[in-house]
Amino acid sequence: MRPLRAGLLGLGMMGRHHARILSGLEGVELVAVADPSGDVHGVAGGRPVESDVQSLLTHGLDYCVVAVPAVHHEEVGLALAAAGVHTMIEKPLALDSGTARRLSAAFGAAGLVGAVGYVERYNPALQQARKRVAAGELGELYQVVTRRQGPFPTRISNVGVVKDLGTHDIDLTAWVTQQSFVSVAARTAYRSGREAEDLVAVVAQLSEGTITNHLVNWLSPFKERVTVLTGSKGAFIADTLTADLSFYANGRVEQESWDQIANFRGVTEGDVVRYAIAKPEPLQVEHEQFRDALLGKDADIVTMDQGLATVRVTEAVLESAHTGQTVDATLG
CATH class of the missing domain: 3.40.50.720 (NAD(P)-binding Rossmann-like Domain)
Structure with missing residues (x-):
């Protein structure tokens, strides 16, 4: 062939x-x-x-x-x-x-x-997280939090941080959770003298009720790429700079009285595991x-239909930041 x-x-x-x-x-x-x-x-x-x-x-x-x-x-x-x-x-x-x-x-x-x-999406830490979420290792998925920040890259000239860096978080969140974005509320800032935004904070809801939060900027002197997935059994932390994935398990709480049990509805810290995973180059x-x-x-x-859905979410993010309102993020 x-x-x-x-x-x-x-x-x-x-x-x-x-x-x-x-x-x-x-x-x-x-x-x-x-x-x-x-x-x-x-x-x-x-x-x-x-x-x-x-x-x-x-x-x-x-x-x-x-x-x-x-x-x-x-x-x-x-x-x-x-x-x-x-x-x-x-x-x-x-x-x-x-x-x-x-x-x-x-x-x-x-x-x-x-x-x-x-x-x-092809980072080894996120690839592993996706498989483990699908296998039910987190139980019910409650929340996804991403932080993507660092200095301004001089290669960027025609878009702001939402349509450049922020689209990574939108795509990986929808893919890891296998849920679509339903609504978003966002705020942006313009601190570096450019016409386009250089900071955004987003709160969103996904199609199965999972809540997400995305912090993205070009204003930090250090580089950070972190995704935290929290569920009923614990949390995954994926660091895509080092391609490391860690699991923080919910601990077992021993209570001595019924009154204490009745008043306690949270979790405690359990075992922590950093997985040994293969790390091929994502590209x-x-x-x-x-x-x-x-x-x-x-x-x-990443299909073009998925790429289209991501673009729609970025539009909703920018509309929300402009109007101060929560915006429908679904495709019309």
């Missing part, structure tokens, strides 16, 4: 990492890359360097990875769909739900595999899953 012929559009900070993975991905041949600024990071490896999507399409692609600014996603995505090329588009799928819906519809109508590049796993989806194998990809 011949290798899948892949192309890469966008050779910036994220695109160079995609080039590295694609260059060594089993069953795949990276045949050409494209960027209007050229190969600024020197990642082409002797392959043709084109300037735009139409030139890239002349290389007979089976699929393409798109790592250009989100403002260009609709133009290049629709061109790739029209050409019959399976595509993974870096997050967010689009800057608004109307554009995201058109992209998802175009790939669906063409019978193509379309995906969104949410690499955080490598993301590419392997997309490749397998193209080959018709079982694969866990």
